[in-house]
Structures are given as structure tokens and as C-alpha cells.
Amino acid sequence: MHQHLYSNFENKVILVVEDDYDIGDILEKxxxxxxxxxxxxxxxxxxxECLKTCSIDLILLDIKLPKLNGWDVLNIIRQHNSLPVIILTALDDQVDKIMGLRMGADDFIxxxxxxxxxxxxxxxxLRRSHAQTRSDQIITYKMIEIQLEHHQVFILKENQKHLINLTLTEYNILLLMIKAPNKVFTRSELIRQCMPDRDALDRTVDSHVSNLRKKLEDKNVSGFLINVRGVGYRLDQYYEI
Known part of the structure; x- marks a missing residue:
């Protein structure tokens, strides 16, 4: 009988997005x-459609797909949540790997x-994802810690926690971007997902981001919330591959 190495993976629901039946069958098995x-x-x-109707824990996502390709699917997913995504591709192409990580993929095969x-x-x-959603609901990125239950943001420096007082909109922006720190968010995305006033202007976004950046810098945290000219903002620099 097959022995499960990690019992906490049992009953996890994996969405396999693959148009090759044979590969899909192997992965499913x-x-x-x-x-x-x-x-x-x-x-x-x-x-x-599956994401709307099923409770998914992780996605295995092929890139070359009919109707919507994997990049489009990943981009749409990252506009709404931080669901773990592993990219599958037949191309052993460094550019694909860089693009996948920039767009918020969790791994690349x-x-x-x-x-x-x-x-x-x-x-x-799944282990990393579980660590981020443990009972105390803490998300950490570099020296930034967000406590979801209390809507509080701390800066971790020299074994000390320093609270930052953020407005609700500033908190929402930081929380959204920290889940995909290298993804570029357009101003319209930030308005739609982070602001109560859906009719806010682009310059309103710029003001909120500027205030958030200043509060981070006041705690000696610099280099975040980067303006991508003509597009929007990303939280952090691209990873070096």
C-alpha cells in the first residue's frame, strides 16, 4: 500500500490545467x-470557471493552452488572490521563467x-502556503509583517517589531501587493481592489502609494513601491534568476 509522506497534503484540491490528456492523466495519478x-x-x-465553482488549494498551470493561455490565466488569478500556482511549460526558456516569476508564479517546471x-x-x-495561512494569520515579506486578524503592519528590524499606522486603503494596497511582490499592478487594479471609491482617479492612487512609501521610509524601509512608468506600481524589484 502506498504510504503518504505528508498526511497534511491529503484531500488538498489541485487544479491541473493541461490540454494534453496523457500528461494530465499522469499528473492526476x-x-x-x-x-x-x-x-x-x-x-x-x-x-x-473551475476557480469559481471549486475550492482549489493549488494550480498546476500549462502555458500553451487554447482559448486563454497560461500567462493570461495567471494574470487574472493574481488580480484576485494569492492562490499557489506552479507553471508547466515545454520551453526550457529563461525568458519564460523570468516572466513566470515576475507575474507571481510560485514555481516553474x-x-x-x-x-x-x-x-x-x-x-x-503547499507547505509554504500553509505557513502563510496558519492560525495567527501572518504574512511576512522580507522585513514587512502583516497580521491579518488585527489589520496591523509591522517592520521587523534587529529582532524588534515596529508598528506602522496605515489608513485602510494603504493597508489594502500593501496587502494586495505583498502577495505578488514582483507583479506590476495597474492603477485601475489598485482602485478596483483596494479602494471603497471605485470612481477614484489615477492621481488618487498615486497619492495613496506615495503616502504608504513615505511611512515605510520613515521606518528606514526603502526600495519598495516602485513606479513602473506608464503602467503602475510593483512592490519590489524583480528577482534575479
């Missing part, structure tokens, strides 16, 4: 061997792959 449940989608639009490696990557990403 190995995931189920670990006690996970599998939902299948054959194209990008179907994947988005190149085809052809060893199914056991995929399982190990899925388990690793």
Missing part, C-alpha cells in the same frame, strides 16, 4: 497517490518532467 484530489481543466477559460519531482514541488509550495 501521482497526485491522487499522495491522497490529493484533482480537478481537470483543458483550457484557460475552463480553469477560471519544465517539460518533460519527472512526476515525482512535480509532487515534491507541489508539496513544497
Amino acid at each position: 501521482y497526485l491522487k497517490n499522495e491522497g490529493m484530489q484533482v480537478v481537470r481543466a483543458m483550457h484557460g477559460q475552463q480553469a477560471l 519544465v517539460k518533460p518532467f519527472n512526476p515525482n519531482e512535480v509532487i515534491a514541488r507541489v508539496q513544497a509550495v
Whole structure:
């Protein structure tokens, strides 16, 4: 009988977005061997529909998909939540890897792959995700800590926590961006997801971001909330690959 290495992965629901039946079947078999449940989608639009109707814990997302490709799906997902996403691609292309990480992918697997490696990557990403959603609801990025339950933001320096007093809009902006720190958020995205006034102007966004950046800098935290000319803002610099 198959022995599950990590019992906390049992009943986790994995959305496999893959238009190749054979690859999808292999992934489903190995995931189920670990006690996970599998939902299948054959194209990008179907994947988005699954997210509306199913409680998904992680997505294995192929890039070359009909109707909506994987990049489009990832971009839409990152506009709404921080659900763990592992990219699958047949292209061993450094540019693809950089793009995936910039857009907020949690990991990146190149085809052809060893199914056991995929399982190990899925388990690793689920562990990280679980650590971020533990009972005290704390999200940490570098020296920034957000306590979700209390709507408080702290700066961690020299083993001390320093509280930052943020407005609700500033808090919402930081929380959204910290979940995908290298993704560029347009001003319209920030208005739609972070502000009670959906008719706010772009310069209102600029004002909130500027005030938030100043409050971070007042705590000697610099280099965050980068203006991407003509597009919007991202929290942090791109990762070096």
C-alpha cells in the first residue's frame, strides 16, 4: 500500500490545467497517490470557471493552452488572490521563467518532467502556503509583517517589531501587493481592489502609494513601491534568476 509522506497534503484540491490528456492523466495519478484530489481543466477559460465553482488549494498551470493561455490565466488569478500556482511549460526558456516569476508564479517546471519531482514541488509550495495561512494569520515579506486578524503592519528590524499606522486603503494596497511582490499592478487594479471609491482617479492612487512609501521610509524601509512608468506600481524589484 502506498504510504503518504505528508498526511497534511491529503484531500488538498489541485487544479491541473493541461490540454494534453496523457500528461494530465499522469499528473492526476501521482497526485491522487499522495491522497490529493484533482480537478481537470483543458483550457484557460475552463480553469477560471473551475476557480469559481471549486475550492482549489493549488494550480498546476500549462502555458500553451487554447482559448486563454497560461500567462493570461495567471494574470487574472493574481488580480484576485494569492492562490499557489506552479507553471508547466515545454520551453526550457529563461525568458519564460523570468516572466513566470515576475507575474507571481510560485514555481516553474519544465517539460518533460519527472512526476515525482512535480509532487515534491507541489508539496513544497503547499507547505509554504500553509505557513502563510496558519492560525495567527501572518504574512511576512522580507522585513514587512502583516497580521491579518488585527489589520496591523509591522517592520521587523534587529529582532524588534515596529508598528506602522496605515489608513485602510494603504493597508489594502500593501496587502494586495505583498502577495505578488514582483507583479506590476495597474492603477485601475489598485482602485478596483483596494479602494471603497471605485470612481477614484489615477492621481488618487498615486497619492495613496506615495503616502504608504513615505511611512515605510520613515521606518528606514526603502526600495519598495516602485513606479513602473506608464503602467503602475510593483512592490519590489524583480528577482534575479
